[in-house]
Amino acid sequence: MTNDQILAAGLPKIEAAYFQKHPKRFLNKKLIATLLIFVPSLSGVIIPFFTVNEHPWVWKTTGCIWLVTLIVTVFLAYKGYFVRGYVLREQDITYKKGWLFHSQITVPFNRIQHTEINHGPVDRMFKLCQLDIFTAGGSSSDLSISGLDPEDAAKLKEYISGKLSHYA
Amino acid sequence: MLNISTPQRQSKKIIAFYLFKSIKGLVFYFLFVAIGTRSMGEQAWYRIALISFLTIMSLGSPVIRYIYFTFHLESDELIIQKGLIQKERKAIPLERIQSINITQNVVQRILGIVSLEVDTAGSKAKELEIPGLDREFASQFKDLLQERKEEIIEVFNVEETKSTIVENDVESSIIESTDTTANTSKKETTYKNPKDNIETPILKLGLRDLLKVGITQNHFKSGGLAIWVVFGSWYNIKEILEEYFGDWLEQYSFENVISGTSIGLAVAAIIAFLIFSVIISLLLAINKYWDFSMVKKGDDLEIKMGLFNKKEIKIPLSKVQILEFHSNPLRKLLGFKTAQIFQAQSTNNKLSHVSIPACTVAHQRVLQHILFKQPVEETEIELHCNPWSHARLRLYVLSVFFIPSIGAAIYFEQYLAIIPLLLLMTLLIYTAFMYGKKSKIIMDVDFVVFKKGWLFPKTIISPIFKTQAVEKWRSVFLKGRREAHFKLHTAAGTRGLRYCKESQLSILINSINNLVISSKNKWM
Numbered sequence: 125m126t127n128d129q130i131l132a133a134g135l136p137k138i139e140a141a142y143f144q145k146h147p148k149r150f151l152n153k154k155l156i157a158t159l160l161i162f163v164p165s166l167s168g169v170i171i172p173f174f175t176v177n178e179h180p181w182v183w184k185t186t187g188c189i190w191l192v193t194l195i196v197t198v199f200l201a202y203k204g205y206f207v208r209g210y211v212l213r214e215q216d217i218t219y220k221k222g223w224l225f226h227s228q229i230t231v232p233f234n235r236i237q238h239t240e241i242n243h244g245p246v247d248r249m250f251k252l253c254q255l256d257i258f259t260a261g262g263s264s265s266d267l268s269i270s271g272l273d274p275e276d277a278a279k280l281k282e283y284i285s286g287k288l289s290h291y292a
Numbered sequence: 293m294l295n296i297s298t299p300q301r302q303s304k305k306i307i308a309f310y311l312f313k314s315i316k317g318l319v320f321y322f323l324f325v326a327i328g329t330r331s332m333g334e335q336a337w338y339r340i341a342l343i344s345f346l347t348i349m350s351l352g353s354p355v356i357r358y359i360y361f362t363f364h365l366e367s368d369e370l371i372i373q374k375g376l377i378q379k380e381r382k383a384i385p386l387e388r389i390q391s392i393n394i395t396q397n398v399v400q401r402i403l404g405i406v407s408l409e410v411d412t413a414g415s416k417a418k419e420l421e422i423p424g425l426d427r428e429f430a431s432q433f434k435d436l437l438q439e440r441k442e443e444i445i446e447v448f449n450v451e452e453t454k455s456t457i458v459e460n461d462v463e464s465s466i467i468e469s470t471d472t473t474a475n476t477s478k479k480e481t482t483y484k485n486p487k488d489n490i491e492t493p494i495l496k497l498g499l500r501d502l503l504k505v506g507i508t509q510n511h512f513k514s515g516g517l518a519i520w521v522v523f524g525s526w527y528n529i530k531e532i533l534e535e536y537f538g539d540w541l542e543q544y545s546f547e548n549v550i551s552g553t554s555i556g557l558a559v560a561a562i563i564a565f566l567i568f569s570v571i572i573s574l575l576l577a578i579n580k581y582w583d584f585s586m587v588k589k590g591d592d593l594e595i596k597m598g599l600f601n602k603k604e605i606k607i608p609l610s611k612v613q614i615l616e617f618h619s620n621p622l623r624k625l626l627g628f629k630t631a632q633i634f635q636a637q638s639t640n641n642k643l644s645h646v647s648i649p650a651c652t653v654a655h656q657r658v659l660q661h662i663l664f665k666q667p668v669e670e671t672e673i674e675l676h677c678n679p680w681s682h683a684r685l686r687l688y689v690l691s692v693f694f695i696p697s698i699g700a701a702i703y704f705e706q707y708l709a710i711i712p713l714l715l716l717m718t719l720l721i722y723t724a725f726m727y728g729k730k731s732k733i734i735m736d737v738d739f740v741v742f743k744k745g746w747l748f749p750k751t752i753i754s755p756i757f758k759t760q761a762v763e764k765w766r767s768v769f770l771k772g773r774r775e776a777h778f779k780l781h782t783a784a785g786t787r788g789l790r791y792c793k794e795s796q797l798s799i800l801i802n803s804i805n806n807l808v809i810s811s812k813n814k815w816m
Contacts, residue, residue: 135802135806135810138801138802138805216809223768224767225765225766225767225768226765226766226768227763227764227766228764228765229762229763229764229781230762230801231760231761232761232808232809235760235761235808235815259760259761259781260636260760260783264779265760265761265763265781
């Protein structure tokens with residue numbers, strides 16, 4: 125067993141690490157989930173189309189709004205997939221996400237309180253799940269890594285809890 | 293020594309306190325009745341019956357509440373039971389207690405009782421409050437809780453070291469036994485002298501200091517408060533007043549007042565407002581910080597203050613997460629700052645930060661030394677933000693309001709009005725620019741220090757090993773400019789600085805993160 129002194133300056137940088145991508149079906153899930161939200165709201169266009177005959181501009185404007193928001197959300201979901209990723213290192217975990225608003229947050233294992241695996245119905249359909257990592261810094265510094273393969277998530281959780289028992 | 297192993301009731305005076313609370317609630321019902329019965333005629337009897345029922349209930353409930361509120365210690369847990377119909381039992385393990393505070397409001401003061409608040413950070417359980425204890429009993433109780441807590445933690449540590457020794461040195465059983473005996477002897481000694489309870493006074497504020505503090509408060513805030521109180525209560529009383537003094541009030545209707553106004557009157561009103569605000573801030577400061585004293589006792593910081601509502605706050609030094617110093621132009625002139633101590637937050641805990649007014653430079657240094665041991669040494673990394681980005685953001689935000697109003701001025705051909713608008717806008721943008729120019733992050737081996745602000749400068753000191761997570765945040769617009777915001781998450785909230793150079797920020801984040809990883813200190 126070695127117990128070399130760790131010097132902070134000698135430790136590697138986050139940027140040098142390789143960011144792990146999510147499985148491709150996460151993108152599919154995202155796109156389909158967005159469509160699922162948008163299909164019911166299409167009624168806001170269809171109903172005026174049949175009922176408000178004397179003012180055609182009503183369904184035209186709602187239709188335009190619907191189309192534009194749909195395109196924007198799909199675009200953001202698509203773009204977001206490619207900048208999303210996590211890095212698991214010996215002592216910490218880093219997660220980055222978001223295209224429009226990009227954030228990259230790093231939590232050392234010795235500050236993690238507990239971890240959780242969650243999956244909703246849509247997640248299960250795509251064989252995905254979400255790993256939540258809680259710190260003492262309140263909700264602002266909690267990590268939730270959504271769209272993981274259940275096996276990977278279980279492994280990650282195992283690895284992190286193994287590290288946690290070190291510090292407890 | 294107190295014996296509270298059996299369920300105890302509070303002081304009997306608490307009945308009067310509960311009674312006062314119920315009466316306060318009842319006053320509104322009576323007002324309701326007084327107004328309601330005049331207009332209702334026949335059906336008023338039902339109301340009166342309802343009200344009298346409520347009255348009897350609320351007069352009887354204090355006694356019941358007194359009888360069914362008990363607290364006691366049971367196998368290292370503080371247990372509170374209350375309620376007749378809806379029973380409630382709360383238990384707090386003593387080692388989870390974060391801080392024990394004694395507070396007293398005006399009514400409690402008259403009755404001579406205090407309330408004891410037990411706060412547990414991190415756990416989801418809401419803090420406990422025992423609202424009616426005799427003062428002496430409360431302070432003894434507080435000491436007892438503190439002592440028991442320390443004993444338990446001590447025993448924990450001894451057991452832990454024992455087990456690690458057993459794990460590591462299985463072969464050398466002789467060393468092990470000597471070690472454990474050494475530990476147990478240590479345990480005994482700690483039982484005998486429960487920590488050094490030496491009191492070192494740090495800060496005491498006299499009346500002159502309080503006047504200084506009051507004068508340098510944020511007057512706009514207290515002025516706003518005054519206006520809010522006047523208007524808020526005005527709408528409440530108005531209806532009752534109109535009923536009785538309707539004719540007399542008629543001549544002071546809104547239109548009459550407005551039409552009578554001239555510029556002179558407006559100026560007088562502004563001056564009156566300013567004087568009023570200053571007086572209110574003075575009174576607020578004196579009420580809040582009267583007889584302020586800060587004492588270091590053992591490993592805790594004890595703060596006492598308050599004129600009408602007395603407060604005694606106890607902060608364990610290890611729970612302090614962030615120290616901030618706030619200033620403003622007036623305070624700079626008088627040479628002091630306000631310190632704010634941030635503890636680890638539990639869910640909706642109102643005592644999460646304690647402010648200490650009137651800290652001179654010497655006090656600041658002492659406070660920093662006590663809280664964090666080391667001073668901030670020479671800087672390793674200094675990170676500035678881009679002032680132009682701050683100015684640009686301000687320009688975007690302001691243009692939302694200013695462009696339409698300038699447009700309106702042109703439309704109504706009031707070209708003179710454009711000049712003050714533009715002036716105000718440039719001034720506000722300039723302050724944003726200066727804010728960016730004066731803000732920076734300094735990092736040494738032990739601390740991250742934020743220096744933020746121009747007119748209202750703020751220094752935030754956060755020990756690196758208390759950091760929970762570090763974050764880099766940017767919108768897609770900042771990507772091209774190679775800038776990003778920095779966020780430092782601690783158990784006492786998030787602090788940050790916006791618009792830093794991304795490359796430098798990465799260096800900062802890496803070094804903070806690596807220092808957190810290699811630090812062996814417990815953050816709490």
